[in-house]
Amino acid sequence: MQLTEDELDFLTGVLDLARAGEHRELERMLDAGVPVNLTGGAGDSLLILAAYHDRLETVQLLLARGADTGRVNDRGQTALGAAVFRRSEPVVRALLASGADPWLGRQSAYAVAAIFDLDDMRAILDAPSA
Numbered sequence: 001m002q003l004t005e006d007e008l009d010f011l012t013g014v015l016d017l018a019r020a021g022e023h024r025e026l027e028r029m030l031d032a033g034v035p036v037n038l039t040g041g042a043g044d045s046l047l048i049l050a051a052y053h054d055r056l057e058t059v060q061l062l063l064a065r066g067a068d069t070g071r072v073n074d075r076g077q078t079a080l081g082a083a084v085f086r087r088s089e090p091v092v093r094a095l096l097a098s099g100a101d102p103w104l105g106r107q108s109a110y111a112v113a114a115i116f117d118l119d120d121m122r123a124i125l126d127a128p129s130a
Helices: 005-020 023-031 046-052 056-064 079-085 089-097 109-115 119-126
Strands: none
Touching (some): 005 046, 023 056, 046 079, 056 089, 079 109, 089 119, 109 119
16 A cells, blocks of 8 residues: 555654654544554654653653554664663653563663663663562
8 A cells, every 4th residue: 555645744743743742742643543553664663753752751641552662663673772772761661661671672772771881771671660
């Protein structure tokens, strides 16, 4: 199925809402039927984009709506790995509380913490009740 230019623009706009942390507008889109696991061309889900851009309220919204914490983009990254990379403790904790797997993906959260010497993030990942 080939999408029209207008449809592609709409979907790009929805992905941009996650990037920008426009959680209220994104919530309206989800209420209107946009899939919570909408994914862009590089495999980035709404949750991955929100986590990478440190948008806690948007992450919380998506998690409450059932976003898949196990989505892996085309580069082997997850929302949790993105949050670790950004050193966003609140987003990391929210994702872990929702069952995100710190070992998932080629660039797992643990791998990101190790590569960038993020001992503070490693400590959160290691905490029994993060």
